[in-house]
Every structure is written in structure tokens, then in C-alpha cells.
Amino acid sequence: MIKIENAIIYDPINEKNGTNDNIWIKDNKIVSPPSQGKVAEMKKKGQLTTIDASGKMVMPGGIDIHSHIAGPKVNSGRVLRPEDHRGDTIPRRNQLRSGVGKTVPSSFVIGYRYADMGYTTVMEAAGPPLKSRHIHEEFADLPFIDKGILVLSGNNYFVMKYIKENDYQSLKDYLAWLIDVTGGYGLKLVNPGGVEAWKEGNELIGIDTRGTSFGISPAEIMENLARASEELGLPHPVHIHTNNLGHPGNYQTTKNIINLLKDYRAHITHIQFSSYGSNQDDPIKFRSESGEIASLIDNTEGITVDIGQIVFGDVTTMTADGILEYNLHKLSGNKWVNTDVEMETGSGIVPMNYSSNNTVNTIQWATGMELFLKIKNPWKVFLTTDHPNAGPFTAYPHIIKLLMDNDFRQQLIEEMPDKMKDYTDIANLNREYSLFEIATITRAGQARALGLDKKGHLGPGADADITIYPGLEQVDDIEKVFANPEYVIKDGEIVVRNSEIIERLVPGKTLMTKPDYDKDIVNKMRGDFQKYYSISIDNYPVTDKYLKNFEVIPCR
Amino acid sequence: MTAQTKQETKNYKNVICTFCGALCDNLQVTVEGNEIKKIRKACAISKSKFKNALNHRTKPMIKGRETSYNRVIDKASQILAQSKNPLVYGLSSTTVEGQKAAIKLTEAIGGNIDSTSSVCHGPGTLSKQLSGMVSSTLGEVKNRSDLLIFWGANPVEAHPNHSRRYSMLAEGLYIDQRSDRESIVIDVRKTPTAKLADSFYQVRPNQDFEILMSLRQMLKGKDIPGKRIGGLSKLALKKLLTKMKEARFGTLFFGMGLTMTRGKYMNTWAAMNLVKELNDVTRFVIIPMRGHGNVAGSEITMAWNTGYPFSVNFNRGYPRYNPGEYSAVDMLARKEVDAAFIIASDPVANLPAGVVDYLKKIPLIVLDPHKNLTTEIADVVIPTGIKGITMPGTVYRMDHVPLELRTVLPQQWPGDEQAIEKIGERIQS
Numbered sequence: 001m002i003k004i005e006n007a008i009i010y011d012p013i014n015e016k017n018g019t020n021d022n023i024w025i026k027d028n029k030i031v032s033p034p035s036q037g038k039v040a041e042m043k044k045k046g047q048l049t050t051i052d053a054s055g056k057m058v059m060p061g062g063i064d065i066h067s068h069i070a071g072p073k074v075n076s077g078r079v080l081r082p083e084d085h086r087g088d089t090i091p092r093r094n095q096l097r098s099g100v101g102k103t104v105p106s107s108f109v110i111g112y113r114y115a116d117m118g119y120t121t122v123m124e125a126a127g128p129p130l131k132s133r134h135i136h137e138e139f140a141d142l143p144f145i146d147k148g149i150l151v152l153s154g155n156n157y158f159v160m161k162y163i164k165e166n167d168y169q170s171l172k173d174y175l176a177w178l179i180d181v182t183g184g185y186g187l188k189l190v191n192p193g194g195v196e197a198w199k200e201g202n203e204l205i206g207i208d209t210r211g212t213s214f215g216i217s218p219a220e221i222m223e224n225l226a227r228a229s230e231e232l233g234l235p236h237p238v239h240i241h242t243n244n245l246g247h248p249g250n251y252q253t254t255k256n257i258i259n260l261l262k263d264y265r266a267h268i269t270h271i272q273f274s275s276y277g278s279n280q281d282d283p284i285k286f287r288s289e290s291g292e293i294a295s296l297i298d299n300t301e302g303i304t305v306d307i308g309q310i311v312f313g314d315v316t317t318m319t320a321d322g323i324l325e326y327n328l329h330k331l332s333g334n335k336w337v338n339t340d341v342e343m344e345t346g347s348g349i350v351p352m353n354y355s356s357n358n359t360v361n362t363i364q365w366a367t368g369m370e371l372f373l374k375i376k377n378p379w380k381v382f383l384t385t386d387h388p389n390a391g392p393f394t395a396y397p398h399i400i401k402l403l404m405d406n407d408f409r410q411q412l413i414e415e416m417p418d419k420m421k422d423y424t425d426i427a428n429l430n431r432e433y434s435l436f437e438i439a440t441i442t443r444a445g446q447a448r449a450l451g452l453d454k455k456g457h458l459g460p461g462a463d464a465d466i467t468i469y470p471g472l473e474q475v476d477d478i479e480k481v482f483a484n485p486e487y488v489i490k491d492g493e494i495v496v497r498n499s500e501i502i503e504r505l506v507p508g509k510t511l512m513t514k515p516d517y518d519k520d521i522v523n524k525m526r527g528d529f530q531k532y533y534s535i536s537i538d539n540y541p542v543t544d545k546y547l548k549n550f551e552v553i554p555c556r
Numbered sequence: 557m558t559a560q561t562k563q564e565t566k567n568y569k570n571v572i573c574t575f576c577g578a579l580c581d582n583l584q585v586t587v588e589g590n591e592i593k594k595i596r597k598a599c600a601i602s603k604s605k606f607k608n609a610l611n612h613r614t615k616p617m618i619k620g621r622e623t624s625y626n627r628v629i630d631k632a633s634q635i636l637a638q639s640k641n642p643l644v645y646g647l648s649s650t651t652v653e654g655q656k657a658a659i660k661l662t663e664a665i666g667g668n669i670d671s672t673s674s675v676c677h678g679p680g681t682l683s684k685q686l687s688g689m690v691s692s693t694l695g696e697v698k699n700r701s702d703l704l705i706f707w708g709a710n711p712v713e714a715h716p717n718h719s720r721r722y723s724m725l726a727e728g729l730y731i732d733q734r735s736d737r738e739s740i741v742i743d744v745r746k747t748p749t750a751k752l753a754d755s756f757y758q759v760r761p762n763q764d765f766e767i768l769m770s771l772r773q774m775l776k777g778k779d780i781p782g783k784r785i786g787g788l789s790k791l792a793l794k795k796l797l798t799k800m801k802e803a804r805f806g807t808l809f810f811g812m813g814l815t816m817t818r819g820k821y822m823n824t825w826a827a828m829n830l831v832k833e834l835n836d837v838t839r840f841v842i843i844p845m846r847g848h849g850n851v852a853g854s855e856i857t858m859a860w861n862t863g864y865p866f867s868v869n870f871n872r873g874y875p876r877y878n879p880g881e882y883s884a885v886d887m888l889a890r891k892e893v894d895a896a897f898i899i900a901s902d903p904v905a906n907l908p909a910g911v912v913d914y915l916k917k918i919p920l921i922v923l924d925p926h927k928n929l930t931t932e933i934a935d936v937v938i939p940t941g942i943k944g945i946t947m948p949g950t951v952y953r954m955d956h957v958p959l960e961l962r963t964v965l966p967q968q969w970p971g972d973e974q975a976i977e978k979i980g981e982r983i984q985s
Contacts, residue, residue, distance in 0.1 A: 070860075072956055078859045080685060082877050084861040098663055098874040100863035106875075107860045110900075130693065134957040137652060137950060138860045157729075201702070201804065201839045326835060335688035336832060339956075340841065342695025349688070371960035532729045534695035534722055536570040539581045539959055545948075546960075 001026050001034070001042055002049045002464075002492065007058035008471065010435050013457035017436045020524040023058065025464040028491040032460045049494075053468055057424035059439050060456050061120025061490065062396075062464030063446040066239070066269045066306050067387040068318055069110050069147065070124050070138035072131045076337055077316045077349050077388070079102040084316065085349070097141075103316045103351075103388040107141040111508070112296060113394055115144035115495055118467030118485040121447075121455055121511075124149045125239075125269070125386070126190060126320045128341045129156070130533075136546040139510055144495055146455075146465075146551075148511035150239050151182050152320050154189030154221055155196045157343040157532065158525060160214040163224050170524060172228045176517035179234070179524075181541035183512050185553070186236035186450075187229050190320040193218040194243050195346040199324040207243055207256055218243050219260055223478030226264035232515040233555035235451025237265035237302070246324055248286035249278030251293055262300050267449055270308025270386040271297075272368035279423070284359060287423035288367040292540040294374035297381070304449045305375070306382040309368040309399050311391025312356040318389065322346025343533055355393070359423075362416040364390075366424035372403055373429045378440040379448065396442070397482035403433040404478050435472075452511070452553065464492040510550040563589030568964050571731060573602040574649075574944040577846030577954035578694075578715040578722070585964050592945075592964065599716035607966070609945045612927045617937040629975065631936045632897070633982035635919040639895035641871070644666035645884045646901030648676075648851035651949025651961065654972030655850075655857040658899055661980045663870045668893060670884040671854040671866045672901055676812060679821035680844045681865050682879060686821075687828045692841040693955045694721075699728035700839075703803035705737040707827065707960035708764065708813015709845040712748040718845075723809070724752060738799065742767075743813055757796065760787035762818035768826035771797050775833055791948035806831075806840040812847075831943075847952035849943070888914050897917040899972065900940075923975055941971040947975070 002025040007015045009023070016523055024031050034042075068074050078085070090109050092098040099106035105113065114122055127135050127149035135149055153159055162171035175187060194204040196212045204211045207218040222240065229238045244250040244258055245380060254274040268274070277289040297303055312329070322338055325348025329336035337349040354361040368500035375381040383399060385391035402409050406467075409466040413420075413427050421427050433441075447456020454463045468487040475481050488496035494505055522537065528555040571583040585606065586594035595606045616628040631651065644662045647655050648671050662669040673681065683689075697704070704723050711718040719725045724739045727979040731737055741750035742757045742764075750756040756889050759767060763786030770785045774797050783790055800806055808831055814823045827842060834840035846852050855865035862868050864877035867884075880886055886905070887893050888911040895918055904912050905928060915933070925942045941947025944961040951960050968977070 075856055075859050076956075078863050079681065079690065079855065079865045080865060082685060089872075089874040089876075092663055092870075097660070097861075098870070099861070100875060104863075106863040130695075130957060133950065133960065134856070134952075134956070137958070141656070141860060168593065199696070199805075199839070316578075329688070329832075335686065336690065337684070338690040338692075338835075338841075340692035340696045342693045342699060444599075450743045531727070532695065532699055534693065534698055535581050535957065538570045539572070543960060 001047065002051065002489070004051045004466065004468065007053040007468070008056065009458060010057060010059045010439040011458040012436055012440045014459045022197040023458055023466065025489065028464050030458055030460055030462045030464050037083065045534065051468065054337030055471040055474060056486065057469040057471055058458070058466050059437065059469070060443045060458055060462070061467050061488065062118050062455055063443045063450070064119055064122040064384060065267070065382050065446045065450060066125045067122050068125050068389070069122055070107065070142055071127055071135035072339065073126065073318045073347050073349065074104060074136070076339065077318050078106065080335065080337055080349060081316060081351060083490070084314065095505055096501070096503050097505070099415065103314055103340065103392050107138050108143060111143040111145055112501055115488055115490065116481060116501055117394065117396060119145060119471065120465035120488070120490050121146045121452070123450065126188050127151050127182065127184060128320065128345050128347065129178055129182045130341050133542050133546060136183055136463040136542055140548070143505040143507055144490055145508040146511055147508060149182065150186045150188035151178055151184035152188045152190060152345045154179060154192035155345055157528070158173065159221065159225070160196065160216055163216050163220055164214050168224065170521060171224060172232060173517040173521035174525065175225070175228050176232050176515040177521050180514055180517070183542045183547055185511050185513055186234055186239055187225055188239045189222060189225060190345065191243050191245065193323070195320060195322055197446065198346055199340055203323060205244060206253055207260070207314065207350065216308055220270050222257065223260060226261050226266055230264055234515060235266055235513055235553050235556065236449065239267045239269055241269055241319065241321060244322060245273045246327070248276050251275050251277055251289035255295060255296055256301055258296050258303055258346050262302070265302040268279050268303065268305045270384065271305040271309045271388065272310065272364065272390065275367050275371060284363070284423060286363065286365060288370055290367055290370035290374055294371055298376050304380050304382070304445070306384040307368045307371055308384055308386035308390045310354050310365040311385055311395040311398070312354050312361070312365070313391065314351070314353050315391055316349060316388045318347070318349045320345045320347045322348050324348065325350050328340050328352065356416055359417045359419045362420040363423045366420060366426035369402065369409070369426050370424060370429065373431045378437045379445045381441055382446050382449070383441045390394060397479045400438055400482045401479040404438065406430050416512060423482045435439050451556065456475055465490055507549050510547060511553055512550055513555055515551050515555050571964060572944055572951070572961055573598060574849035574951055574961065575602055575605045576715050576849060577852060579849060579951060579953040579959055579960055580717050580718035580721060587964050590965055591760050598960070601716060606945065607930045609942050612938040614924055614931055614937050616939055619935055625969065628936050628938050629978050630982060632921045632938060633979045635895050635921060635936065636897060636979065636982045637663050638963060639665070639667070639919070641893050642895045643884055643887060643895060644669045644892040644897045645901040647671040647854040648673065648848035648898035649943070650972045651850060651943050651947065651951060652853050652857050652901065653949045654976060655854055656861065657980070658736060659858065659861045661976050664980055665983065666870050666873065667871045667886045668882050668887060670882065671851065671858070671865045672848060673851055673855055674879060674883040675885060675906065676851065677815050677846055678866060678879065679815040680810070680824040681827035682821040686825050688831065690831050690835055690841055691843055691955070692952070694702050694843070696841070697807045697843070698722050698726040698731070700805040701807040702731065702737045703799060703806040704737060705742060705806070705808045706749055706753065707742045707808060707810045708737070708817065709809050709810070709811025710747040710749045711741070711845060712752055714847065719752065731944050740796070740799070757763065757788055757792065763787065764814055764817060765819040765826055766903065767793070768823065768830055772826065772830050772833060775830070783927055798976045799860050800834055800840065801837050803838055803840070806834065806838065808840070808842045809845050810842065811845045843955060847937055850951040852954055852956055853950070856952050858907045874922055885911055893918065898930055899923045902928040903931045905909050905932060923972060939969045940975055941967045941969060947971040
């Protein structure tokens with residue numbers, strides 16, 4: 001067993017706010033304190049490892065609900081950007097494999113850097129189903145963290161066909177089959193309907209236009225998928241990248257989506273990119289509309305969001321929203337990758353740089369910060385950078401400092417272009433996050449939104465994924481505290497010790513879910529599949545060969 | 557046939573052929589005992605490869621003498637352990653599992669690793685790094701593409717079922733029949749693909765770059781000097797460009813006629829930019845006609861492991877990338893490596909004579925299921941399974957669609973992954 005002694009515990013799910021206590025770990029789980037006799041026996045037999053956590057903060061392992069960490073898009077980003085990797089090299093160390101870093105690190109390095117930061121679970125944000133085997137292959141080389149795939153389903157042929165035909169039962173069966181055969185965890189909708197429109201050479205505005213050959217609207221797709229996702233009992237609700245993302249004035253679309261889905265559970269991702277007002281007469285063209293969005297989120301029960309906070313510096317934007325990347329390419333003139341995937345999705349990649357001297361970029365930065373500070377309920381808002389789109393995940397400690405330290409934040413705002421303040425009200429917000437709130441937006445809330453009952457808390461029965469940070473008194477810089485945990489325990493195994501990652505690869509698990517469905521859906525799909533896909537439906541499912549280390553999270 | 561000798565018949569459906577980058581996954585194979593009896597839906601190349609799979613197999617050899625499997629693994633380990641700067645090369649015809657093992661081994665011995673990509677479609681990847689690339693999977697082409705351009709590519713001979721499954725002759729969601737799409741071949745000679753296409757533009761050798769740049773200029777509404785470019789009249793170019801602009805969804809397939817002729821990566825750079833710019837007026841994609849069955853996989857596997865697609869050096873314990881410096885041909889030509897481990901490739905048949913001469917002089921290990929010119933001169937030959945026939949694994953199609961291989965015949969030797977891992981273990985111990 002492992003005993004973490006004298007910990008200062010931040011565990012929002014169990015309402016522990018700086019509570020001094022011990023944590024006991026047996027195998028890969030947190031357990032209730034054993035009897036004194038049992039403790040004495042273990043001590044005698046040398047079976048007890050004690051970690052002295054006096055003065056140190058202990059939180060559940062960090063959870064990232066939305067990050068691009070594996071698969072064809074990420075890997076294409078790696079190939080595209082040798083210039084991104086050159087200055088950031090990681091040599092082989094004992095059994096740790098070598099690699100490269102910066103905005104699109106190699107697989108091993110993604111695992112090292114999440115673990116190094118105290119994160120133990122990460123969701124791959126956008127898996128194209130046809131290429132999901134590739135994602136699982138990378139997962140096998142992505143150590144230390146548990147991970148799952150959000151499967152792209154907002155522009156799939158069979159989704160649109162069954163909605164068009166009013167065949168709701170087949171839609172549900174198809175979605176469950178899709179999650180099953182791809183080894184997926186949840187449903188991801190990216191610009192629903194809009195990506196198909198892009199493939200047809202059109203652009204859709206709003207959510208009510210029937211602008212594709214299927215003759216259905218984005219609203220119809222979202223509502224059907226939200227309903228199906230609930231009825232299938234998926235642990236995580238529909239995960240939505242809104243239509244018209246990045247466009248001035250898109251906060252109206254976002255409000256329409258939240259209102260459309262108000263009777264369901266839904267997660268809206270990187271909402272910072274979807275909270276812009278429009279200033280047609282102004283050279284800047286847009287402004288932050290964080291206020292209306294924040295209050296709508298606080299007042300709509302089933303909605304959670306993550307931010308996608310802008311971080312100044314280099315990024316590699318990548319998304320299944322093909323037309324968005326085309327627009328970014330036209331805007332920036334930077335190199336552009338586009339890959340349309342038959343029957344399912346689009347995708348694109350454009351390298352960008354966010355500058356703190358650029359008014360537009362600082363408005364985007366402020367929009368994210370405002371949403372963090374204006375959304376009152378920390379269980380509804382999660383820390384992400386939509387890695388590597390708005391910034392790299394390695395910037396989380398910096399963002400935590402921005403949220404916890406108003407002076408630090410105001411100092412940065414001072415250095416930004418004055419004009420930024422005409423389009424935002426970030427300079428007037430003085431809220432500072434508490435450690436309890438930080439623990440909520442970086443693990444507890446994310447676990448709840450993902451339906452991971454055994455993660456995000458430190459109660460008995462929880463997975464032993466634990467991070468021990470130095471106390472704020474011990475290291476007088478919030479950013480350094482969160483960047484350098486002293487211990488990270490994953491599934492009961494110490495993987496970071498004295499702020500150093502162990503020199504051995506410890507595999508994480510693949511998190512999947514397996515909703516029930518009528519297996520006859522395969523026969524129903526077979527005709528169209530064989531005609532319009534370029535591979536056989538029998539070669540489509542990801543077999544057990546690729547799933548050596550997994551856990552099935554039960555449906556609700 | 558008596559009851560005793562009667563062999564069990566097995567039928568396999570949806571078998572994947574791994575011999576070219578099109579990775580057809582619809583073959584039907586009938587096996588009797590340990591023999592492939594019938595292959596349906598396969599092209600002529602594929603049929604012959606399946607039928608001859610068990611012929612010309614390698615055996616464990618050291619310096620031309622047959623020996624045990626263990627001995628060749630030992631000898632290979634010794635050579636690589638003693639080498640100061642080894643080269644691991646090939647990869648395009650092994651599985652992802654074999655590629656992963658090769659990268660791990662190269663990292664452990666601090667060597668260089670490169671794939672046949674660097675002498676084939678590698679320039680296309682270099683130009684992608686410069687400009688990006690607008691592409692799609694082959695099913696998109698089948699379903700949507702009403703204009704197909706084959707530039708320096710000859711699928712009728714190199715990827716025989718490509719036309720029927722994905723392109724010229726395929727039917728798809730928005731393409732009901734062949735007449736719904738137009739196909740154009742641009743090449744230096746009238747290839748069999750050109751004969752099948754609707755029109756053929758014969759260009760002068762080594763002037764593809766000029767033609768592509770002229771099309772880009774004309775797309776921007778600018779005039780170009782002269783009357784003819786690369787053997788084509790300005791009028792012909794204008795007509796071609798009009799077709800491109802008027803297509804609903806155009807596809808440009810390119811082959812080694814673009815990547816390995818004068819200009820190399822600048823040719824594909826120009827083509828990728830042209831396609832990018834065409835997306836301002838319509839939808840257009842570009843797809844490389846990758847040759848070897850898993851050459852796309854070699855770049856993909858290298859990228860998630862090292863961050864780079866090929867030409868990687870591990871001398872410093874971390875990956876460094878520099879084609880030209882760390883590419884196999886260049887290192888061999890400069891005599892910088894002192895041992896070579898060839899995995900599923902035949903450099904003696906494909907690389908320049910000077911390079912081959914140097915390969916003969918240094919310790920040379922070959923891992924391959926079949927005899928070839930390189931196994932003939934190798935110091936150590938390691939036999940292995942045949943991917944997709946006796947060896948399972950993962951392969952990536954030219955458009956990066958991953959497929960899982962199954963086997964139809966029992967394996968005689970450990971596979972690529974196992975062989976490479978064993979070598980690594982012996983070096984460590």
C-alpha cells in the first residue's frame with residue numbers, strides 16, 4: 001500500500017477544501033484507511049510506502065476534456081512542421097524513448113509532458129472514424145495517461161441519411177455501432193452539416209439552413225444526436241464544436257445552439273472561439289460577447305463548456321472543420337493542410353502565431369479570460385487550450401496563474417494594445433480563482449462532465465490517479481507549483497518522483513464505452529457502405545489487437 | 557485423390573493486397589492445405605504475387621552459407637553493436653509493427669533511419685512541409701470527383717485496380733457513371749493510362765514546373781510570355797485550366813513523373829500550390845500515387861515516433877531530421893555509414909551504382925521474405941514472414957487509411973517485428 005501522509009487535500013467532489021488528511025492506496029485504487037493492526041503488519045513486512053506530504057497540496061490527477069493528442073490530424077501536423085520541433089528535443093533516457101516537442105510533440109513526449117504536469121487523463125478531441133485504428137496505434141505509444149476518443153459524427157453520411165429518412169432508431173443504432181467499432185468514448189460534432197457543405201463547395205451560416213444535398217439543417221443534426229446520446233446513456237454528452245466558429249457575430253449561433261439543446265445535456269468545446277460579437281463598421285470587425293454567453297451557460301442546466309484559452313506564441317491549428325482552416329489559411333497566408341475523409345468528415349491544419357501586440361489576438365485572449373471569470377459556476381467551465389489550437393497544453397500552469405492572481409493578469413493586460421479594452425471588459429474583472437475552484441475546472445468538473453465516476457476525486461474506490469504539488473508557501477509562484485508537481489501517481493504507481501518522471505514507460509488505459517444496439521444495423525448499412533466507402537465494412541472495425549490495455553466505462 | 561491426402565479448403569474474403577499503395581481490400585483467396593489455389597478480384601500483379609508468395613524465399617544465411625535463425629540474429633546484433641554509425645533503411649514494405657521496432661532499434665544504437673520514400677515520393681512530403689497539401693481519401697474521389705488529372709502517374713500499370721475502385725471507372729455517391737467524370741493524363745509519353753483517359757496532354761520532359769507555374773499565373777489572371785510552355789500551346793493550357801476551374805470537385809493524382817524528374821520537390825510544391833489556389837474557385841484535392849504497400853505507413857509511423865517522416869539521425873540520442881544529410885543515398889554516397897540493415901527493400905536494384913558499390917564494402921544485413929539482388933550480396937540474410945499472407949500487421953494506404961492485415965497461410969519464420977526486437981534485445985544484453 002501507499003500512504004500519502006498529512007496531505008492538504010483539494011477534492012471538490014468530496015467537498016475537501018484544503019483539508020488535512022491521509023490518503024491510502026491499494027493496488028490501483030484509493031481505499032479507506034486500514035486498521036491500525038493492518039498498518040503495523042504492513043510496516044513490519046515492508047509493504048507500506050509512505051509519502052510525506054506535509055505542507056503539500058494534493059489533488060486528483062488532472063483531466064483534459066479536449067486536446068488533440070493522437071491520430072491522422074495530429075500526425076500530419078507533425079510532418080508538416082519540422083521547424084516546430086527543431087528547438088525542442090528530448091533524448092532517450094534509460095527506457096524512456098526520445099522525441100521532439102513544441103506545439104505538436106511526438107507521441108511519447110505528449111505522455112511525458114502531461115504526466116510531468118500532473119495530468120493523468122486526456123480525451124482526444126476529434127477522431128475520424130475511418131482512421132480510428134491510427135489513433136489507437138498512437139495511443140499504444142502515448143504513455144502515462146489514460147485517453148479516449150471523441151468520435152466525429154456531425155457530418156457522417158449515415159447520420160444525415162437516417163435523419164433525412166426520419167429513421168431515428170437506425171440513427172441510434174448507427175451511432176452506437178460507430179462508438180463500438182472505433183473503440184470510441186463519445187460523440188463529437190464539428191460544425192454539424194457545415195463540413196459536408198464545405199465538401200460540396202458551399203458555406204453554411206447559422207444552424208437553420210438546409211444547405212447540403214441531404215436537405216437537413218445543422219439544428220436537426222444536433223438535436224437528434226443530443227437525444228440519441230442521452231438515450232444510449234453515453235457517459236459523456238454530445239461534444240460540440242459550434243457552427244461558424246471563429247466568425248464575428250457567432251455568439252448568436254452559440255446562443256441558438258445552447259437554447260436548442262436546453263432540454264439535453266451537451267458540452268460546448270473551446271467556446272472562446274464561439275463568443276464573438278460583430279462590429280461591422282469598425283476596422284476590428286468583432287468584439288467579445290462573453291457576458292451574454294456566460295450568463296446563458298450559468299442558467300442552462302445541462303450545458304458545460306471548456307474555454308480553449310488563447311496563449312501567446314506559436315500554435316498549430318487543427319480541426320475537423322475544413323472550411324475554418326481554409327479561412328485561416330486565407331487570413332494568414334500560412335501553409336495549409338486539408339484532408340477530407342469520405343462519408344464522415346473534413347479536416348485541416350494551419351500553423352499560426354498569436355501575438356500579444358496584435359489587437360485581434362488580445363481580444364481573443366480576453367474573451368477566453370472573461371468567460372473563465374464571468375461564468376459563476378466552476379462545475380460548468382473547464383480549463384483547455386484546445387491543444388494545439390489556441391495554445392499548447394503545457395501552458396496550463398500559466399493560465400492557472402492568470403486566473404488566481406489578478407495583479408499578474410492586470411500587469412499583462414497593461415502591456416497589451418490599449419485598443420483591446422474597447423472591445424472587452426477584462427480590465428474591469430477582479431475575480432481570483434481559489435485552489436478549490438482550480439481543482440474543479442482542471443479535474444473534478446471535467447470528470448463529472450465525462451461521466452468518469454472513478455476519476456476526478458480522492459474518495460475510496462476512486463482510481464489512484466493523484467498529483468502532489470508543492471505548497472504555495474514552499475514555492476512562491478503559482479505557475480511553478482502547477483508546472484512541477486513533486487509526485488504523480490497513476491493507477492497506484494508512482495510515475496513522477498521528486499519532480500522527475502520515472503525512466504520507464506508505463507502504459508495508460510484506453511477509455512471506451514459500449515452502448516447497446518441492434519447488430520442488424522450492419523446489414524442495413526452494408527449496401528451503401530460497400531458502394532460509397534472505399535474499404536469493406538468487414539475491414540472497418542478496430543479489433544482487439546489494437547486494444548491491449550483498456551477500460552469500458554458503463555453507459556448510464 | 558484419396559481421403560487421406562484431401563486437404564482442407566479455406567475461403568478468405570476481403571483480403572488485403574499489400575503490393576501497391578492502393579491496398580485493395582476486397583480479394584477472395586482460396587487456400588487448400590498450405591497452398592493458395594485461387595485468387596479473385598485481384599489485378600494481374602497481385603495474382604502473381606500471391607501465387608508466387610512461397611517461391612524464392614530467403615533462408616538464414618551468413619556470407620552466402622545457410623545457417624540457423626539464431627545465428628543470423630546473433631550476427632546481425634554483433635554487426636550493429638560494433639558499428640559506429642549504422643544505417644537502417646527500407647521500411648516501405650514492412651508493417652507498422654516492423655517499422656516501430658526498426659525505429660526503436662535505431663534509437664537504441666544511435667544510428668540513422670530512412671525509408672525508400674526519400675528516393676520515391678519523399679519530395680512530395682518535402683513540398684507539403686513548404687506549402688501544405690489539400691487532399692482527401694480515395695472514397696471522396698470516388699464519390700465526388702468529376703475531374704481527374706493524372707500527372708506523371710500511370711496507375712493502369714502501377715496500380716491496376718485504382719481506376720475501377722477509386723477513380724476513372726468507379727461509381728460513387730454523386731457520380732453515377734463514367735461519363736459523369738472526365739479524366740486527363742499529363743505525361744511525357746502516351747501511357748496505357750493515357751489511352752484509357754478522355755484526353756492526354758503530352759508534355760516535354762523536365763518542364764512540369766514551368767507548366768504548373770504557368771497555370772498558377774493564368775489562374776491569377778496574369779498573362780505568360782511565349783506561345784508554348786513545356787510542349788503545350790497557351791490555348792491548350794487555358795482549356796486545361798478552364799476545366800479545372802469548372803470542375804465541381806477536381807483531383808490531381810501525381811506520380812514519380814513529378815517527384816523524381818528535374819525540379820523534384822519544386823514540381824510538387826508548384827502542383828500543391830496550384831491545387832490550394834483552385835480551392836478559391838472550387839473544390840480540388842491532390843493525392844500522391846504512393847507505390848509500395850506501406851510506404852505511407854513508414855512516414856506516418858516515423859512521424860508519431862520521432863516527429864519527422866524520414867531521414868532521421870539518432871547520433872545524439874534524440875531525433876534530428878535533414879533530408880540530404882541523413883537520407884540513405886546521400887550517406888552511402890558520402891561513405892558516412894559503416895554498416896547497413898536493410899528491411900524489406902532492394903536497394904541494390906534501385907539505388908545508384910556508386911552507392912551499391914559502397915553497400916558491398918560494408919557489413920550488410922537484409923531482412924526480407926524473398927530473395928532479391930540485395931540478399932545476393934548481403935553478409936547476413938534474415939528470413940521473415942510475408943505481410944498479409946503469412947504475417948499480420950497494420951498498413952496505411954496512399955491516402956493514409958489504415959488497414960489491418962490478416963494471414964491466409966501459416967508463418968514459417970518469426971515476423972519483421974519479432975526479428976528486429978530480438979536483435980535489439982541481444983544488443984542490450
